[in-house]
Amino acid sequence: MKLLRIRSAMARIRATVALLMFGACAAASAQSDPLPSWNDGAAKKAIVEFVQTTTTQGSPNYVPPPERIATFDQDGTLWVEHPIYAQVMYCLDRVPALVKAKPELAKVEPFKTVLSGNREAIAKLPEPELLKIVAATLTGMSVEDFQAEVKKWLADARDPRWKRPYTELTYLPMQELLKYLRSNGFKTYIVTGGGQDFVRMYSEAVYGIPPEQVIGTAGGTQYGYDKSGRPFLTKEPRLLLNDDKAGKPEGIHLMIGRRPLVAFGNSDGDQQMLEYTKAGGGVRLVLLLLHDDAKREYAYGPATGLPATKVGAFTQGLHDQARKQGWVVVSVKNDWRRVFAFD
Amino acid sequence: MKLLRIRSAMARIRATVALLMFGACAAASAQSDPLPSWNDGAAKKAIVEFVQTTTTQGSPNYVPPPERIATFDQDGTLWVEHPIYAQVMYCLDRVPALVKAKPELAKVEPFKTVLSGNREAIAKLPEPELLKIVAATLTGMSVEDFQAEVKKWLADARDPRWKRPYTELTYLPMQELLKYLRSNGFKTYIVTGGGQDFVRMYSEAVYGIPPEQVIGTAGGTQYGYDKSGRPFLTKEPRLLLNDDKAGKPEGIHLMIGRRPLVAFGNSDGDQQMLEYTKAGGGVRLVLLLLHDDAKREYAYGPATGLPATKVGAFTQGLHDQARKQGWVVVSVKNDWRRVFAFD
Numbered sequence: 001m002k003l004l005r006i007r008s009a010m011a012r013i014r015a016t017v018a019l020l021m022f023g024a025c026a027a028a029s030a031q032s033d034p035l036p037s038w039n040d041g042a043a044k045k046a047i048v049e050f051v052q053t054t055t056t057q058g059s060p061n062y063v064p065p066p067e068r069i070a071t072f073d074q075d076g077t078l079w080v081e082h083p084i085y086a087q088v089m090y091c092l093d094r095v096p097a098l099v100k101a102k103p104e105l106a107k108v109e110p111f112k113t114v115l116s117g118n119r120e121a122i123a124k125l126p127e128p129e130l131l132k133i134v135a136a137t138l139t140g141m142s143v144e145d146f147q148a149e150v151k152k153w154l155a156d157a158r159d160p161r162w163k164r165p166y167t168e169l170t171y172l173p174m175q176e177l178l179k180y181l182r183s184n185g186f187k188t189y190i191v192t193g194g195g196q197d198f199v200r201m202y203s204e205a206v207y208g209i210p211p212e213q214v215i216g217t218a219g220g221t222q223y224g225y226d227k228s229g230r231p232f233l234t235k236e237p238r239l240l241l242n243d244d245k246a247g248k249p250e251g252i253h254l255m256i257g258r259r260p261l262v263a264f265g266n267s268d269g270d271q272q273m274l275e276y277t278k279a280g281g282g283v284r285l286v287l288l289l290l291h292d293d294a295k296r297e298y299a300y301g302p303a304t305g306l307p308a309t310k311v312g313a314f315t316q317g318l319h320d321q322a323r324k325q326g327w328v329v330v331s332v333k334n335d336w337r338r339v340f341a342f343d
Numbered sequence: 344m345k346l347l348r349i350r351s352a353m354a355r356i357r358a359t360v361a362l363l364m365f366g367a368c369a370a371a372s373a374q375s376d377p378l379p380s381w382n383d384g385a386a387k388k389a390i391v392e393f394v395q396t397t398t399t400q401g402s403p404n405y406v407p408p409p410e411r412i413a414t415f416d417q418d419g420t421l422w423v424e425h426p427i428y429a430q431v432m433y434c435l436d437r438v439p440a441l442v443k444a445k446p447e448l449a450k451v452e453p454f455k456t457v458l459s460g461n462r463e464a465i466a467k468l469p470e471p472e473l474l475k476i477v478a479a480t481l482t483g484m485s486v487e488d489f490q491a492e493v494k495k496w497l498a499d500a501r502d503p504r505w506k507r508p509y510t511e512l513t514y515l516p517m518q519e520l521l522k523y524l525r526s527n528g529f530k531t532y533i534v535t536g537g538g539q540d541f542v543r544m545y546s547e548a549v550y551g552i553p554p555e556q557v558i559g560t561a562g563g564t565q566y567g568y569d570k571s572g573r574p575f576l577t578k579e580p581r582l583l584l585n586d587d588k589a590g591k592p593e594g595i596h597l598m599i600g601r602r603p604l605v606a607f608g609n610s611d612g613d614q615q616m617l618e619y620t621k622a623g624g625g626v627r628l629v630l631l632l633l634h635d636d637a638k639r640e641y642a643y644g645p646a647t648g649l650p651a652t653k654v655g656a657f658t659q660g661l662h663d664q665a666r667k668q669g670w671v672v673v674s675v676k677n678d679w680r681r682v683f684a685f686d
Contacts, residue, residue: 066547066553187555196597197600200600204409210409211599211600211601212412212530212598212599212600212601214600218597220593221592221596221597222589222593223589223615223619230622231615231618231622233593233596240583240584240597241583246565246566249566249574249576250563250564250565250566250576253486253564253576254561254564254583255598256554256555257540257543257554257555257557258554258555272566272574275574276566279573
């Protein structure tokens, strides 16, 4: 009896050894659904089949890990972009402090309109005027000062609809997709028209994506020394990379130097990144997010029958291109079981 | 007796379990010298102590893995830069093909001098003339065409002194250092004044550094479509990042977004990267390579008593700054037991 118990103990220990040695594989095949917030359907099926065929040794579509690059647009793809980009809110919120430091701006447009608080008038500001605000609030200070300001704002600012920090407005299904890809050896990147330095302030905490894997619209910096001789970088209004439309594949080449295997976007600004990815040959996974759920999030874009808005819409032309080139169109309404972690 | 054997078997299995669980740590502490090509001395000691203090849990200097960024200059730090940068050789070697495609260049300087084969005259070409050659041979073609040309050249070209492919002229002690850092959770980057697209063609094979971790002098690209509608990128002569001197910390901010913990250079062009790294506070490892071994490699720079040359020299001023700011000066002659793998 005693011997039996010992044998049974040995068997358990052997099982432990086996589990430790092969645990990773066992866990991977036996694990529960890696995309629980996705409804079963064509989109989820395409994602899972793509990951399996590109990561299974011996598969004709096998791709070595270093080439598993996945690029994601941010606004409207990883988090909410309506009714206004979070970063634009940041810039508008910074105007009072800016005017306090430079009182002469109070009587100058577009700062005068922003200070008035008249939302309708602010929304009507033409793009060149908005760019003046962007330049004034995002440049002309040290990198460290900028980072401190953004950190403070992120902690305090609240989205007007859900009354939550913007960083909570990330889509749960996208979080699952990022993790699923990473657990299969993919390197995940953000490729955003938003400011590179801005997004880098929360990308690691919100998306698990380190700053060096954030590609965004970027200005130059100027190296210099403070009074004590300590070197520092100043953010300059000189544009280095306009990471939108054709700027997305150009930015990908600059910052990664390889063509992505996976790309996910939601607007006309993502067209070139998506078609460039698809044109790489072999199997590629290209996804386009359709915002068609006004109840749980927002509805905009061609499938809604609504007119294109300023923010993040894609046109019927892109929808047609998606069908023609075999991109996967993901519907918020139909493909996502849940939208937010706080739902 | 049987019971004893079983108990002994159980003990062995338990030991196996323990080894599997803690194998990594055990292997790390019991492993042989990770830097066998380095002589025992102050430089090697400083490196090993730095890695231990920043990677040991509970150490007051512990740094979490995501912040373990190590940046390396390439020419003269990771491989030989004398008597002429490999990439300059590439550009000169491309001139005949360029003139074949555009015969009118044969009578125009500086192409005429390069075609003459007169090494002395070529060496005397002023920098603006050399830049014309660089622009003409590195831009104006698709990224794919450029990559194919560089690949062919790397396979065929030989260094004049050792008659070996340039890619074999990497320093063995530096290869060991890169691996040692990576095995301790550091992410290794190249930060080079050389062309980003050029160095990316061999960085993974030669240094184990993927293209996305190569920061170099970079031009813009232009997105477009070929006749069949396939998108592609054309290399343009528009300079985006001059990754030398102040351009190095600026490039590090653009491409990484964090300050390095370790930086290694060998010339005045690395000054700003090195002092910017050191100024980050806490413990930082900053290294400066002194080429003082004419027999095994080359001797140039202040310690040799030789005048500064065009290529890769650092001045007495930088040597003084190294001493003052506590950088580690590494001597090829004294700190390296072996220089090349083929020695």
